[in-house]
Amino acid sequence: MSFDIDKIRADFPILQQTVYGKPLVYLDNGATTQKPNIVIDRISDFYRTTNANVHRGVHFLSDKSTQEYESSRDFVAQFLNASSSKEIIFTKGATDSINLIADAFTQSILKKGDQIIVSALEHHANLVPWQIACQKTGAELKIIPINEKGELIQSEFENLLSDKVKIFSIAHVSNSLGTINPVKEMIAKAHQFNIPVLLDASQSVQHIEVDVQDLDCEFLAFSGHKIYAPTGIGALYGKTEWLEKLPPYQSGGDMIDQVSYISSTYAEIPLKFEAGTNNYVGAIALAEALKYVQNIGLKNIANYESELLNYATQKLNEIEALKIIGTADKKASALSFIIDKIHNYDLGMILDKMGIAVRTGHHCTQPLMNKLGINGTVRASFAIYNTKEEVDKLTNALLKAQQMFS
Amino acid sequence: MTINEIQDQIVEDFSVFDEWLDKYQYLIDLATDTPQIDNQFKTNQYLINGCQSRVWLHAELKEGLIYFTGDSDAIITNGIISLLIKVLNKRTPKEIIEINLYFIDKIGLSQNLSPTRANGLAAMLKQMKLYAVAFDAKSK
Numbered sequence: 001m002s003f004d005i006d007k008i009r010a011d012f013p014i015l016q017q018t019v020y021g022k023p024l025v026y027l028d029n030g031a032t033t034q035k036p037n038i039v040i041d042r043i044s045d046f047y048r049t050t051n052a053n054v055h056r057g058v059h060f061l062s063d064k065s066t067q068e069y070e071s072s073r074d075f076v077a078q079f080l081n082a083s084s085s086k087e088i089i090f091t092k093g094a095t096d097s098i099n100l101i102a103d104a105f106t107q108s109i110l111k112k113g114d115q116i117i118v119s120a121l122e123h124h125a126n127l128v129p130w131q132i133a134c135q136k137t138g139a140e141l142k143i144i145p146i147n148e149k150g151e152l153i154q155s156e157f158e159n160l161l162s163d164k165v166k167i168f169s170i171a172h173v174s175n176s177l178g179t180i181n182p183v184k185e186m187i188a189k190a191h192q193f194n195i196p197v198l199l200d201a202s203q204s205v206q207h208i209e210v211d212v213q214d215l216d217c218e219f220l221a222f223s224g225h226k227i228y229a230p231t232g233i234g235a236l237y238g239k240t241e242w243l244e245k246l247p248p249y250q251s252g253g254d255m256i257d258q259v260s261y262i263s264s265t266y267a268e269i270p271l272k273f274e275a276g277t278n279n280y281v282g283a284i285a286l287a288e289a290l291k292y293v294q295n296i297g298l299k300n301i302a303n304y305e306s307e308l309l310n311y312a313t314q315k316l317n318e319i320e321a322l323k324i325i326g327t328a329d330k331k332a333s334a335l336s337f338i339i340d341k342i343h344n345y346d347l348g349m350i351l352d353k354m355g356i357a358v359r360t361g362h363h364c365t366q367p368l369m370n371k372l373g374i375n376g377t378v379r380a381s382f383a384i385y386n387t388k389e390e391v392d393k394l395t396n397a398l399l400k401a402q403q404m405f406s
Numbered sequence: 407m408t409i410n411e412i413q414d415q416i417v418e419d420f421s422v423f424d425e426w427l428d429k430y431q432y433l434i435d436l437a438t439d440t441p442q443i444d445n446q447f448k449t450n451q452y453l454i455n456g457c458q459s460r461v462w463l464h465a466e467l468k469e470g471l472i473y474f475t476g477d478s479d480a481i482i483t484n485g486i487i488s489l490l491i492k493v494l495n496k497r498t499p500k501e502i503i504e505i506n507l508y509f510i511d512k513i514g515l516s517q518n519l520s521p522t523r524a525n526g527l528a529a530m531l532k533q534m535k536l537y538a539v540a541f542d543a544k545s546k
Binding site: 346 | 427458479
């Protein structure tokens with residue numbers, strides 16, 4: 001399929017509205033994306049025709065529901081190019097996926113004197129779970145620093161690698177700055193020390209091609225709602241040998257094999273990690289969203305969004321007193337900036353009144369903002385349905401805001 | 407002027423603006439009216455939680471009346487502070503405790519600010535009332 005922007009925009013009903021009398025310009029896609037009709041319809045059709053709890057009943061609907069749930073797992077596996085569907089665990093989202101791995105490592109691997117590596121660019125979701133893991137086990141957190149462009153300093157990363165490191169967890173794309181980290185090379189370097197790697201792909205799967213076998217990461221986490229699927233569903237990919245040796249996270253129904261009053265044996269993966277009734281409707285809608293993305297093609301998406309980001313970067317750079325925060329050579333989707341003497345909150349309020357939705361503040365990366373010496377930024381983050389006309393509206397709105405505050 | 411006369415005056419001032427941007431331009435203009443907090447009070451102790459931007463608020467009691475000063479690093483927030491101080495300044499603690507604040511609703515600020523922002527507004531007002539309660543208790 002070629003990239004037909006008018007058709008794509010027509011797929012998203014929410015974009016057709018006006019706010020404060022102005023056409024909505026939605027540039028807060030890093031926080032969450034809007035949903036196409038095909039995903040919304042999938043949810044409502046499922047509840048109208050198919051709903052029954054999965055893996056439990058012998059009846060017709062339960063069987064149908066289970067088949068659709070499991071074929072959604074197959075599709076997620078295919079989307080990420082996992083070698084098997086059992087390597088896909090459905091979770092609440094990336095935060096849940098990361099917590100699962102951090103908890104499993106806390107229970108079974110980490111001990112005093114061990115080290116964990118993360119980067120200075122991490123979202124709180126890929127920082128706080130590891131801080132807690134360190135508090136519980138006595139392990140130590142090591143941070144890869146960034147240069148002035150917002151890129152990870154590779155030599156510093158290499159210096160941190162040692163046999164003491166038991167896991168390396170890193171964002172593929174920075175949610176605040178848009179930096180695309182060279183994760184394939186970093187994973188290969190970590191593997192020289194037998195360090196397993198968890199990739200936080202929350203800001204990458206919707207923008208660039210992600211192939212877990214090519215990247216060779218041990219684990220990968222992402223959220224559905226950032227890739228045109230509903231909230232409350234996400235996935236964790238894990239290599240079979242790792243998922244088999246890690247202990248379960250939560251316990252209850254569906255994750256067991258045999259239960260007596262004294263002890264239980266656990267189900268095989270992936271069900272070992274899916275305790276209780278999972279968000280199976282979300283999982284089915286997630287697969288639908290991934291199909292939608294795959295039909296458009298991630299290469300097409302990456303090309304289109306990259307052109308949009310370059311255009312926006314060029315336009316915003318023309319604004320006097322505006323400074324783009326994060327100028328990495330390779331970026332995806334996010335454009336963070338500040339304007340001299342105008343608070344990001346003030347800018348966000350004025351943009352809002354002109355119909356433009358952006359994120360303001362620290363973007364759940366407080367340590368990064370402190371490091372950059374700023375109290376936050378305005379972040380415009382793009383998705384497949386954004387256009388150059390919308391970038392022009394953003395530029396004009398910023399000029400208008402500058403006038404108002406002068 | 408009474409508290410309600412000032413509130414009515416603010417509602418009337420805002421009623422001339424049809425466009426949201428004009429209302430916000432007016433708030434920006436009002437920002438400079440805020441009685442400035444002394445630098446010695448611009449510390450964490452006087453910082454209000456619940457605002458996306460930073461807000462400092464100080465109050466003192468002089469001859470039975472409360473005098474507020476404040477500041478924010480965001481201009482629009484400062485405009486909102488200046489409105490609140492306009493209404494609540496130089497009142498007795500009792501007046502502030504019993505105040506019926508209706509102007510915020512009427513000028514459309516509360517329903518049109520998102521929860522995070524509204525919380526900031528609510529947090530500011532709560533802090534002003536806390537000062538009043540504390541001064542009231544002290545004077546008894």
